[in-house]
Amino acid sequence: MDSRDWDDRYAANELVWGAAPNRWVVRELADGTPGHALDLAAGEGRNAIWLAARGWEVTGLDFSAVALERAERLTADLPDEVAERLTWRHGDARTFEAPAAGYDLVLIAYLQLPAADRRTVLRRAAEALAPGGTLLVVGHDLSNLTEGVGGPQDPAVLFTPEDVLADLAGLGLRTVRAERVHRTVGGEPGHKDGGTGAGGGGGGGAGRVAVDALVRLERAAA
Numbered sequence: 628m629d630s631r632d633w634d635d636r637y638a639a640n641e642l643v644w645g646a647a648p649n650r651w652v653v654r655e656l657a658d659g660t661p662g663h664a665l666d667l668a669a670g671e672g673r674n675a676i677w678l679a680a681r682g683w684e685v686t687g688l689d690f691s692a693v694a695l696e697r698a699e700r701l702t703a704d705l706p707d708e709v710a711e712r713l714t715w716r717h718g719d720a721r722t723f724e725a726p727a728a729g730y731d732l733v734l735i736a737y738l739q740l741p742a743a744d745r746r747t748v749l750r751r752a753a754e755a756l757a758p759g760g761t762l763l764v765v766g767h768d769l770s771n772l773t774e775g776v777g778g779p780q781d782p783a784v785l786f787t788p789e790d791v792l793a794d795l796a797g798l799g800l801r802t803v804r805a806e807r808v809h810r811t812v813g814g815e816p817g818h819k820d821g822g823t824g825a826g827g828g829g830g831g832g833a834g835r836v837a838v839d840a841l842v843r844l845e846r847a848a849a
């Protein structure tokens with residue numbers, strides 16, 4: 628899907644992925660010490676806003692202008708001290724310019740790209756990590772096609788934890804965890820979990836289970 632497809636998708640629905648942060652983001656980052664974070668493909672900003680409310684200074688980047696307008700509107704309703712910590716940036720995750728070693732956290736949630744583009748994004752994300760920084764990648768696992776529910780149905784944009792590790796090989800990051808995780812879906816927006824569903828298709832009935840790939844890595848401290 629290109630940026631126009633995403634604009635159309637966002638224009639057709641309010642809060643496509645819901646307002647609540649993704650559950651894996653919460654599980655992995657709730658205890659983290661706030662610093663500077665980059666949320667790549669931030670969408671309407673649910674995860675970035677949750678991070679900012681926890682004290683992080685967050686830049687949320689997305690190539691959908693419609694998604695970012697919505698993120699700006701949500702930001703306007705936040706307490707000033709939270710809103711001031713959020714910066715929304717229109718850009719392509721494949722080509723964005725980030726300060727080298729500028730972020731204590733880079734988050735990539737449900738950015739489903741063909742393999743070559745995914746590798747480009749992941750390696751740029753790794754370069755943006757400060758010493759001691761965390762890279763958290765969450766997305767629809769390839770096995771979701773046959774064992775799960777919701778998400779894109781095109782295998783070319785699905786990945787596995789092993790794919791992510793292979794994409795990042797040689798960059799010196801330490802793997803904290805790389806696993807498949809199961810997410811019960813039902814009732815909420817998007818794919819109706821605190822969610823996800825990226826490129827559509829599949830549907831998500833209450834009480835069914837989606838399979839996600841979750842990889843958490845760290846750059847060594849200086």
Ligand SMILES: C[S@@+](CC[C@H](N)C(=O)[O-])C[C@H]1O[C@@H](n2cnc3c(N)ncnc32)[C@H](O)[C@@H]1O
Nearest residue numbers: 633644668669670689690691719720736737825
């Ligand atoms: C499934 S949504 C996930 C949004 C958000 N991460 C979340 O979890 O709520 C995928 C997002 O990726 C964005 N996206 C897709 N390809 C992109 C690219 N090359 N550069 C920037 N954003 C992109 C879309 O506009 C969309 O907002």
